[in-house]
Amino acid sequence: xxxxxxxxxxxxxxxxxxxxxxxxxxxxxxxxxxxxxxxxxxxxxxxxxxxxxxxxxxxxxxxxxxxxxxxxxxxxxxxxxxxxxxxxxxxxxxxxxxxxxxxxxxxxxxxxxxxxxxxxxxxxxxxxxxxxxxxxxxxxxxxxxxxxxxxxxxxxxxxxxxxxxxxxxxxxxxxxxxxxxxxxxxxxxxxxxxxxxxxxxxxxxxxxxxxxxxxxxxxxxxxxxxxxxxxxxxxxxxxxxxxxxxxxxxxxxxxxxxxxxxxxxxxxxxxxxxxxxxxxxxxxxxxxxxxxxxxxxxxxxxxxxxxxxxxxxxxxxxxxxxxxxxxxxxxxxxxxxxxxxxxxxxxxxxxxxxxxxxxxxxxxxxxxxxxxxxxxxxxxxxxxxxxxxxxxxxxxxxxxxxxxxxxxxxxxxxxxxxxxxxxxxxxxxxxxxxxxxxxxxxxxxxxxxxxxxxxxxxxxxxxxxxxxxxxxxxxxxxxxxxxxxxxxxxxxxxxxxxxxxxxxxxxxxxxxxxxxxxxxxxxxxxxxxxxxxxxxxxxxxxxxxxxxxxxxxxxxxxxxxxxxxxxxxxxxxxxxxxxxxxxxxxxxxxxxxxxxxxxxxxxxxxxxxxxxxxxxxxxxxxxxxxxxxxxxxxxxxxxxxxxxxxxxxxxxxxxxxxxxxxxxxxxxxxxxxxxxxxxxxxxxxxxxxxxxxxxxxxxxxxxxxxxxxxxxxxxxxxxxxxxxxxxxxxxxxxxxxxxxxxxxxxxxxxxxxxxxxxxxxxxxxxxxxxxxxxxxxxxxxxxxxxxxxxxxxxxxxxxxxxxxxxxxxxxxxxxx
Amino acid sequence: xxxxxxxxxxxxxxxxxxxxxxxxxxxxxxxxxxxxxxxxxxxxxxxxxxxxxxxxxxxxxxxxxxxxxxxxxxxxxxxxxxxxxxxxxxxxxxxxxxxxxxxxxxxxxxxxxxxxxxxxxxxxxxxxxxxxxxxxxxxxxxxxxxxxxxxxxxxxxxxxxxxxxxxxxxxxxx
Numbered sequence: 001x002x003x004x005x006x007x008x009x010x011x012x013x014x015x016x017x018x019x020x021x022x023x024x025x026x027x028x029x030x031x032x033x034x035x036x037x038x039x040x041x042x043x044x045x046x047x048x049x050x051x052x053x054x055x056x057x058x059x060x061x062x063x064x065x066x067x068x069x070x071x072x073x074x075x076x077x078x079x080x081x082x083x084x085x086x087x088x089x090x091x092x093x094x095x096x097x098x099x100x101x102x103x104x105x106x107x108x109x110x111x112x113x114x115x116x117x118x119x120x121x122x123x124x125x126x127x128x129x130x131x132x133x134x135x136x137x138x139x140x141x142x143x144x145x146x147x148x149x150x151x152x153x154x155x156x157x158x159x160x161x162x163x164x165x166x167x168x169x170x171x172x173x174x175x176x177x178x179x180x181x182x183x184x185x186x187x188x189x190x191x192x193x194x195x196x197x198x199x200x201x202x203x204x205x206x207x208x209x210x211x212x213x214x215x216x217x218x219x220x221x222x223x224x225x226x227x228x229x230x231x232x233x234x235x236x237x238x239x240x241x242x243x244x245x246x247x248x249x250x251x252x253x254x255x256x257x258x259x260x261x262x263x264x265x266x267x268x269x270x271x272x273x274x275x276x277x278x279x280x281x282x283x284x285x286x287x288x289x290x291x292x293x294x295x296x297x298x299x300x301x302x303x304x305x306x307x308x309x310x311x312x313x314x315x316x317x318x319x320x321x322x323x324x325x326x327x328x329x330x331x332x333x334x335x336x337x338x339x340x341x342x343x344x345x346x347x348x349x350x351x352x353x354x355x356x357x358x359x360x361x362x363x364x365x366x367x368x369x370x371x372x373x374x375x376x377x378x379x380x381x382x383x384x385x386x387x388x389x390x391x392x393x394x395x396x397x398x399x400x401x402x403x404x405x406x407x408x409x410x411x412x413x414x415x416x417x418x419x420x421x422x423x424x425x426x427x428x429x430x431x432x433x434x435x436x437x438x439x440x441x442x443x444x445x446x447x448x449x450x451x452x453x454x455x456x457x458x459x460x461x462x463x464x465x466x467x468x469x470x471x472x473x474x475x476x477x478x479x480x481x482x483x484x485x486x487x488x489x490x491x492x493x494x495x496x497x498x499x500x501x502x503x504x505x506x507x508x509x510x511x512x513x514x515x516x517x518x519x520x521x522x523x524x525x526x527x528x529x530x531x532x533x534x535x536x537x538x539x540x541x542x543x544x545x546x547x548x549x550x551x552x553x554x555x556x557x558x559x560x561x562x563x564x565x566x567x568x569x570x571x572x573x574x575x576x577x578x579x580x581x582x583x584x585x586x587x588x589x590x591x592x593x594x595x596x597x598x599x600x601x602x603x604x605x606x607x608x609x610x611x612x613x614x615x616x617x618x619x620x621x622x623x624x625x626x627x628x629x630x631x632x633x634x635x636x637x638x639x640x641x642x643x644x645x646x647x648x649x650x651x652x653x654x655x656x657x658x659x660x661x662x663x664x665x666x667x668x669x670x671x672x673x674x675x676x677x678x679x680x681x682x683x684x685x686x687x688x689x690x691x692x693x694x695x696x697x698x699x700x701x702x703x704x705x706x707x708x709x710x711x712x713x714x715x716x717x718x719x720x721x722x723x724x725x726x727x728x729x730x731x732x733x734x735x736x737x738x739x740x741x742x743x744x745x746x747x748x749x750x751x752x753x754x755x756x757x758x759x760x761x762x763x764x765x766x767x768x769x770x771x772x773x774x775x776x777x778x779x780x781x782x783x784x785x786x787x788x789x790x791x792x793x794x795x796x797x798x799x800x801x802x803x804x805x806x807x808x809x810x811x812x813x814x815x816x
Numbered sequence: 817x818x819x820x821x822x823x824x825x826x827x828x829x830x831x832x833x834x835x836x837x838x839x840x841x842x843x844x845x846x847x848x849x850x851x852x853x854x855x856x857x858x859x860x861x862x863x864x865x866x867x868x869x870x871x872x873x874x875x876x877x878x879x880x881x882x883x884x885x886x887x888x889x890x891x892x893x894x895x896x897x898x899x900x901x902x903x904x905x906x907x908x909x910x911x912x913x914x915x916x917x918x919x920x921x922x923x924x925x926x927x928x929x930x931x932x933x934x935x936x937x938x939x940x941x942x943x944x945x946x947x948x949x950x951x952x953x954x955x956x957x958x959x960x961x962x963x964x965x966x967x968x969x970x971x972x973x974x975x976x977x978x979x980x981x982x983x984x985x986x987x988x989x990x
Binding site for chain 2: 029030032033034036037038039040041042043045046079129130131205206207208209210257258259260262291292516517518699700702703706707708709710711733734735739740741742743745747748771
């Protein structure tokens, strides 16, 4: 069992104090921008190879059906069509998609014999252009025998429910109850137990660019080159190779610029398999780009889809004692990524509070819907929603101010590092200070006065409040550690960079991650600049393909700035130390007396004698005999930075270990106005105070937070996959699946508090998901506050106009 | 199965148009969309396709000065037209147009996929309204979707671009 004493020694020892930092913490202009602004970045849709064909996919209109027959002859006869493959034919070329630790739910990129969700691929085509490929799809004749669609996850759990997979004896793909601490005791000694049945509907990441791949099979050396917008080309290329039927050392995956992901493009296995199968079938490069319907209907876009029965046990004075969560999660038709979102949720289920016990009961249920993938928040998003709703309800029932009940229960600054009931450790924080700052920033008294004034006019203004955790720096152990078997050990989810200083002193860094809309070039350049005292503009950053062999899990789980800081600083220190040794040798000094300042190496405190980066670079590259003994030529370092603090779960799963210990925190205060007649919720203002440790680049962090908040506005008010009773997807395009536009966004004011992490380089924590992790529950609280005179209680998101009108009507008619 | 499926491609159409100052004389299929002509035949891949149904605005270009969704226009409709894409904005030396510079300075982009559409929509707006306020920007660009930025910095960028261009003009007049 892990204890907080297992934690690593403070990583920031020896680092410059904050006041001495020159580049870390500055709003360095973003280096990624110019090529994106000029339209010159290469996205996967921009890749063209000689002889390249274009793919298209025929999709099932039915949620659940047996494929009786497929006739592809008319499609094959169309001039320009090079290949038409059914699921069975594709399966001769590529293997089933990798099941990441999942129960045995077999899945192929193209359905065989049976379709299990609307939009599942039935046949794929390669042709000389996309128009012809789509003509060919339209000419394929498929005969279906429609089967009953399983749409309701609770009905799907019934023993006699239609089975989604005949290989499984139930639609419940996974069930587990985990108890941490004295749950029964806390429930028994509670003065009050507040309960809620909450519903978080399925939403999707919906990046502006869809997923895509260009696959090029070489039949002579049995190799494949793949351009794509997958994130895992340097993390799980071996798994993709297995699927593509290529030996692992003959798959080259080349990253492209990525038009947003928000979690949805980690794997993109379907797209890789479709392009790969078509390239193998034709012997030519094939580009397959999802269109918007492909992406919404069939990508791994979808986040959690949960029903919660939740209880919070409290003492009379509002002290939070225990939390129980019974969760039914609708996973859709497949279980490719297993229950990772519940492993993830183990990082912070009890939030920023001193809650000493937790029961986590989860059922992962299969239905006839597209499978869950990952979406910003990755399982912690509905967790924050439900916990904060319970806290508001407790405040109401116990007659305690909602800020005060939080203050009474916050983990105190002197309690860090704090071990939570499931075992994860929180590194640092000052939650009360964040709350106080947010209340001040929002000018809460003025808004209360405005609320009074408007109520007198019959208008409903609401002030929201939520104080939430953002676990950052993910560790992939969460994908499998809810299982006992196989007893996989913990991983460290590493990140690598390769750095070199050339003979003229130029610094180049090759990163293993792709450009996903975040800022790896800028962050890496800031760190190099910090370590060598050079200008970040002078650092060259490039993206490695999968053949360099350096592990990188890329962006995800709000990890990249933490991990790139560690990897880059490690490489920089290795090279800098070697340069110091070479400089000391040249200047006939002790290395301990040489320092690196402003890109020069000089005697400590004696700037008169110095060598430039180029002086040392040239020596290191060309003049081996003038370098110290035992030094090899060159200035190259590959540094792999492992997760700074992870411990394995205990065998009995009473302690899941530390796996997500860099924990940011935020307090959001949205101001809304609700029209109870139309159900329209309008954001009037939005205030957020965020603590993500040392802020690497304030402008970029604020960009992440504001972008996340606006996705949270979507989650709160608009975004939802809706299905008909027959299982048809009613939201297959942006006309039905609504994402926020400029019109839904108020002025968002963001401020920071900085509590550095003791576990990371420079004390940075992640900030990629916090906006979306907090905003939905904060806005729910605001709508609640607005409609309090009508007796409304929000326990379902999104709060579409129809739902708001329904809640108001139910409250007026006295229905629960 | 039907044996009468027509496989004869329709006759191509001659289109003469000017794109970013270069004139072209082309034969295109009647169904070729402007976006595909730009991205494919002309190699101008800065114009991006986000939804292919006119909702997202990523593919916005200027046709005779009017912001137009290139995924909703057939190339064959554009005989005699003048088209401007994002590639027309910056210099060949990598220098940025004042609108691009404003987006850079105000962090008005993250992944950059919707950005070319935003920039071309901004070009049109600033032709009509020299120094737009945030409401003008929301009115003009409210139909362009962005999933990264939360829009706040895009609005800021467009307002800043208006001010910068106005200052440039005023400076030129002095």
